Amino acid sequence: DSRLRSSTHEPSSPEPNQIPNPPIPGDPAPSAEVLFNQVNTFAKNNGFGIVKLNAYSYKGRVKRYTFQCDRYGEPKPSRGANLRARKSRKCGCKWKLIAEALTEGAWLLRLHDNPEHHQHNHGPSAASSAHPSHRRLTKDAKATIESTSRRVGIRARDVRAVVQDQHPELNFTKRDIYNARSLINREKLGGLGPTAALIKLFDEQKVPYIVKWADDNPNRLLGLVWTFPYCIGMWKRFPEVISFDNTYNTNRFKLPLFQATGQTCLRTVFNTAFGLIDNEKREGFQFLAESIKQLIEEHSIQQPDVIITDFDGQMKAALNDQFPEVQQQLCIHHINSNVQLRAKQKWLKSPGSSSNSSCGSDNEAGSSSQVQLSTANQQSLSAPVQNGIPHTFNGVFAMWKLVVFAETEEVHDKAWINLCKEFNDQRPILRYLYGTYMPIRAQWARCFIQNYRNFGIRVTSGTEASNNNIKGYLLNGMSNLYRLVEAMQDMIKDQSQDFIDGCASDEVLTAPEYLRPSAEYLGELRTLVSSKCLALITAQYRLAKKAMPTAKNPFPAALGDCVCSVPVELGIPCYHSIYIKLASGTSFTKQEQHNRKKGKQSKCCQNEGVVDRVGA
Incomplete structure (x- = not known):
């Protein structure tokens, strides 16, 4: 073949910093894919990338392809609104080769007839990762990414390190890991939105859930409460004490996440149920309380003896509406934190003055007030009361702890009287304590709560620890609901294994x-x-x-x-x-x-x- 003979030659020596051509025609390749991989390997070693296009078929068989530089042509002008600046690797390069199969199963290369396509107009790249053709992930690499990305909280850089260790021959960037994980996540959703995919997942896995949609928009989620089979089993086994608390920054919809937890025989925390509501008003808490009660009834779970919460009047009212016979307790850590802070704010430096008493209202301080306490003050919340009590706001808190931890009602009343006598000149503080906490002392005073089966649990720290734990399984606070539940499943799986290991160890030791x-x-x-x-x-x-x-x-x-x-x-x-x-x-x-x-x-x-x- 004269055309084959004319193209059978070695290219001339390239100039310094000029990219050479691959061997032409080279050894015959059994397929176009094999030939493309050979040229792509040559391109990788010489600082450029290639693409395959312009397939030519004759009588149902592809006989020709064009291999050209991935920087071929001029950058195309943007047709959008330029809201997102797009970069281009195009630099006007004209280099390309022709891959032909003159006989079946024998693919060879030849130079283009036009000499302007014989050389590149640019030098070699500094790294092969600059070219997409060298960053293609193999099936094994994709499987590694999928297996290491099952945990939602694993970061892309950690996945990248694992893939590099297992597949050192590959070149890829962190962006390739992001793209691969994004594709995996889209495949999980199956073409549905995250919320719809989550409901489908619940139905497929038979996860108990209660959902509430907006009346005016059936696609807008107002509330969702769910649990898992493991949680149901633990809930049935340890139903006596349930603690409620909420956290934020767990999902892109800014829905507060509520967790209900209990404690095991090993004094470890387990989750009973999770909830998302669109508001922290009575209607939101009412849906939450009704859903918890519905789960209890549907799964024949013993009603709790004690429910522990922080000082949220709306949530307590909703829980009392659904569980009127259950003893409610207040977290004494929250109470002591707020008492210590308010005593400091309302302390009158000179009797008769009211300049300092106007700081804050007499209502319960929110969680932000705890942040304002120093480390020393935080540590003093559980410190024992000493005999010598100073006449300061710290002395108020010291005597208040005597009121909280009194073993009998008689000692409790006496401690309160002594507090009022000792700090009779601090009326704003006494009004705050008397108006805020004393009317509900049956929910926090030791002499009262010890008459209920609470197993010594007096704080919501277990639920707060679970709130902090779930965030450790999330990359950030912008996860969709599907990924949020995936993170919870990982957390529950670890929780289950830790409990089994703890029980096994406790049995033999x-x-x-x-x-x-x-x-x-x-x-x-x-x-x-x-x-x-x-x-x-x-x-x-x-x-x-x-x-x-x-x-x-x-x-x-x-x-x-x-x-x-x-x-x-x-x-x-x-x-x-x-x-x-x-x-x-x-x-x-x-x-x-x-x-x-x-x-x-x-x-x-x-x-x-x-x-x-x-x-x-």
């Missing part, structure tokens, strides 16, 4: 003090209850031991009548019950359960009760 003869009173409880429960029972045992005769003290003081709140509050035997076991030489059995308030029987005790150690 036993402290030496429970293996001694002195612990025989525990009987079957040693293998039936968690180490947290055993530690609390041991504290009661030490009190009972003081009433047992010894060689040094053959006539110890009697215990007196049992008025202990421990069996009700914690679900464990009090020191009176333990004393009876010690005196009679008997031990506890698994059939022994403790009466709950109002004569009810506890199905299972949460973190201090008699429960199996192995995870459900």
